[in-house]
Amino acid sequence: MRSDIQDNDKIKVRLFAVLREVVGEREIIITVPSGVTVSYLNNEILKKYPQLNSFSNKFVTSVNCKVTTGDTVITSSDEIALLPPVSGG
Amino acid sequence: MIPLLLPVMKLLFCRQSAGDEFLIRITTNHLSLQEVTRELEDDSAGALSIFMGNVRNQGRFGNVSEIYYEAYSEMAEEKMREIENEAQTKWGIKKLVAIHRIGNLKVGETSIIIGVSSEHRHEAFEACKYIINNVKTRVPIWKKEITQESQKWTDGILLE
Numbered sequence: 646m647r648s649d650i651q652d653n654d655k656i657k658v659r660l661f662a663v664l665r666e667v668v669g670e671r672e673i674i675i676t677v678p679s680g681v682t683v684s685y686l687n688n689e690i691l692k693k694y695p696q697l698n699s700f701s702n703k704f705v706t707s708v709n710c711k712v713t714t715g716d717t718v719i720t721s722s723d724e725i726a727l728l729p730p731v732s733g734g
Numbered sequence: 735m736i737p738l739l740l741p742v743m744k745l746l747f748c749r750q751s752a753g754d755e756f757l758i759r760i761t762t763n764h765l766s767l768q769e770v771t772r773e774l775e776d777d778s779a780g781a782l783s784i785f786m787g788n789v790r791n792q793g794r795f796g797n798v799s800e801i802y803y804e805a806y807s808e809m810a811e812e813k814m815r816e817i818e819n820e821a822q823t824k825w826g827i828k829k830l831v832a833i834h835r836i837g838n839l840k841v842g843e844t845s846i847i848i849g850v851s852s853e854h855r856h857e858a859f860e861a862c863k864y865i866i867n868n869v870k871t872r873v874p875i876w877k878k879e880i881t882q883e884s885q886k887w888t889d890g891i892l893l894e
Contacts, residue, residue, distance in 0.1 A: 659806070661804060661806055661874065661876060662804050662876035662878070662887055663876075663887040665804075666887075703892070704892075705892055705893050705894075707806075707809060707874075707893075710806075710808060710809040710812050712893045712894060724808075726806055726809070726874075728806065728874050728893055729876065729887070729890070730889060730890035730891050730892045730893075731870075731871070731872075731873060731874055731875055731876060731890045731891055731892075731893060732870075732875070732876055732877050732887075732888045732889065732890030732891075733803065733805070733810075733834060733845075733846070733869060733870060733873050733874075733875025733876070733877065734787050734834075734845065734846055734866060734869055734870040734875070
């Protein structure tokens with residue numbers, strides 16, 4: 646019976662700059678099935694926070710301080726962040 | 735008490751020694767040109783190049799009163815260290831300081847100082863230019879221009 650139950654991970658996602666302001670939080674928690682990819686996570690984020698839809702092609706996702714591609718598999722121990730276009734200096 | 739403290743002090747000293755020629759910081763404190771210049775002192779360096787970025791009173795959205803800088807500090811430190819290592823490999827510089835200030839900065843205040851010392855001027859100029867150009871495009875720092883009428887995040891470059 647237990648093998649039919651899918652394990653879930655609670656993923657912490659840090660938000661910065663305009664994304665932080667639009668959502669109103671510095672950090673959000675998204676619950677996803679274990680072993681999902683960055684693409685899956687991003688889709689779940691957009692479903693939960695539809696106000697981010699207009700920014701969907703205006704941010705990249707970092708995992709443990711590295712910008713990643715959508716097929717990167719994530720775990721709850723990873724540090725994940727959504728990063729809008731940078732403008733320092 | 736003193737014997738107990740000794741191992742800790744030694745550890746701190748060792749760590750400082752290992753990285754003291756390449757200090758990098760994201761800070762909320764005012765940036766001091768004097769302190770940076772002092773960090774760059776090296777008797778074998780004949781050239782010292784410094785770039786300072788200051789808040790201008792004109793921005794993309796009008797007359798700027800201040801700029802708010804935000805950073806993903808952990809990643810920003812890591813990316814700046816990566817850029818520093820590239821500069822070191824390319825030009826064999828003697829010492830390097832790169833500090834970016836975050837928070838609210840008024841017009842005229844310094845947001846970033848890059849300082850490089852090297853044997854000759856060519857390396858110092860080129861390394862300084864390389865570092866500031868790469869900080870602008872590869873480090874997760876964002877700025878919001880604050881004018882009388884509005885507060886807007888400026889467009890930038892998506893990280894790769």
